[in-house]
Amino acid sequence: MLTLYSMPSSGNSYKVRLLFAKLGIPFRHVAAEYGSGVTTSAEFRALNPHGRVPLVRFEDGRVLSESNAILLYFAEGTRFLPEDRFDQAKVHQWMFWEQNSHEATIAVRAAILSYEHRAGERRPEILDPLLDAGHRNLATMDVQLAKTPFLAGNSLSAADLCLYAYTHSAETRGGFDLSRFPAVSAWLARVEADAPHVPLSWLGDNPA
Amino acid sequence: MLTLYSMPSSGNSYKVRLLFAKLGIPFRHVAAEYGSGVTTSAEFRALNPHGRVPLVRFEDGRVLSESNAILLYFAEGTRFLPEDRFDQAKVHQWMFWEQNSHEATIAVRAAILSYEHRAGERRPEILDPLLDAGHRNLATMDVQLAKTPFLAGNSLSAADLCLYAYTHSAETRGGFDLSRFPAVSAWLARVEADAPHVPLSWLGDNPA
Numbered sequence: 001m002l003t004l005y006s007m008p009s010s011g012n013s014y015k016v017r018l019l020f021a022k023l024g025i026p027f028r029h030v031a032a033e034y035g036s037g038v039t040t041s042a043e044f045r046a047l048n049p050h051g052r053v054p055l056v057r058f059e060d061g062r063v064l065s066e067s068n069a070i071l072l073y074f075a076e077g078t079r080f081l082p083e084d085r086f087d088q089a090k091v092h093q094w095m096f097w098e099q100n101s102h103e104a105t106i107a108v109r110a111a112i113l114s115y116e117h118r119a120g121e122r123r124p125e126i127l128d129p130l131l132d133a134g135h136r137n138l139a140t141m142d143v144q145l146a147k148t149p150f151l152a153g154n155s156l157s158a159a160d161l162c163l164y165a166y167t168h169s170a171e172t173r174g175g176f177d178l179s180r181f182p183a184v185s186a187w188l189a190r191v192e193a194d195a196p197h198v199p200l201s202w203l204g205d206n207p208a
Numbered sequence: 209m210l211t212l213y214s215m216p217s218s219g220n221s222y223k224v225r226l227l228f229a230k231l232g233i234p235f236r237h238v239a240a241e242y243g244s245g246v247t248t249s250a251e252f253r254a255l256n257p258h259g260r261v262p263l264v265r266f267e268d269g270r271v272l273s274e275s276n277a278i279l280l281y282f283a284e285g286t287r288f289l290p291e292d293r294f295d296q297a298k299v300h301q302w303m304f305w306e307q308n309s310h311e312a313t314i315a316v317r318a319a320i321l322s323y324e325h326r327a328g329e330r331r332p333e334i335l336d337p338l339l340d341a342g343h344r345n346l347a348t349m350d351v352q353l354a355k356t357p358f359l360a361g362n363s364l365s366a367a368d369l370c371l372y373a374y375t376h377s378a379e380t381r382g383g384f385d386l387s388r389f390p391a392v393s394a395w396l397a398r399v400e401a402d403a404p405h406v407p408l409s410w411l412g413d414n415p416a
Binding site: 049050062064065066067068069070072073076085086089090092093094095096097099100101103104137139140143144 | 257258270272273274275276277278280281284293294297298300301302303304305307308309311312345347348351352
């Protein structure tokens, strides 16, 4: 069975759990919350010198890190990754944009507001620019989602799962105003309506 | 012919020019430097609401943005992308890591130090954490490059071109100390030795 090291509260980790639930891929879950010491252990650093989760360890010992690389690997050959080369490139486009623009603003502001070890960063000169940049990113998504039901076109893909992870909690955790982006709100509901769906709190059926 | 909108001074744009040079793909180059007004024009915003380059416009009008999505699209079926599914996932892993961890520190510090419109950010509380985080990222690359000649294994791939773009100027533009990372320095020389190679200043043969 696969082992998934993931952080229960993290959107990057949630993406992978959500795809695994949708594909019915069984996994052994190792919880690696902040402060648990899991990602700073010598055992984990041997698996990922960068010290981040999510990380998948295959039964044969190979490892794969970076949430979106994991999504693409398991999405291949499923309904979550189109076969056409250009359609696939559009999925990639949104996934790279997520890691560079969206996660760096929307996830970061939510992390500063939710995690006590980041309370020192709760200052206007840090929070306000993140709010503005995050709203600009939600506007970018809104432009696309007013044209197509899902980010990369007509079908739900790995790009939607990837961007759902931090967008669905942007308001509750990050203080972003989703009411300004009706196409984004409608898309969140469409992603949630795609069965099976699991919430952030779902950690699989096999805790380590 | 393809049209490539790219920023002459940008590593993200350079990645694409470097791959196009290596693959002998002709393109019409539209320079979109900061302050040129290109990316803020209504014409460009219709192509990319997020307003960033690089962006490729195909002859039939389709567009593709995000440097690493462009790299993957054109690398497919060439020596720059392995066919094996897991080997390809490792290329993706490094490319997502580049956009989330490496670019967000090494490119950002270099941009603050090089671009006059960012001079206001030249303060220790901004520059020092970027220096530390960037050095940790170079250390992550050094661990891998001490084991394999290229980031995703034995062959030069899109992951190397992607990470070369900002790493090769990390010292000169960003003030990072590459002498601490001998495997990274040796890898930079290996990437440059792969013919044909073009420098950052190369903008193709067909300016718009």
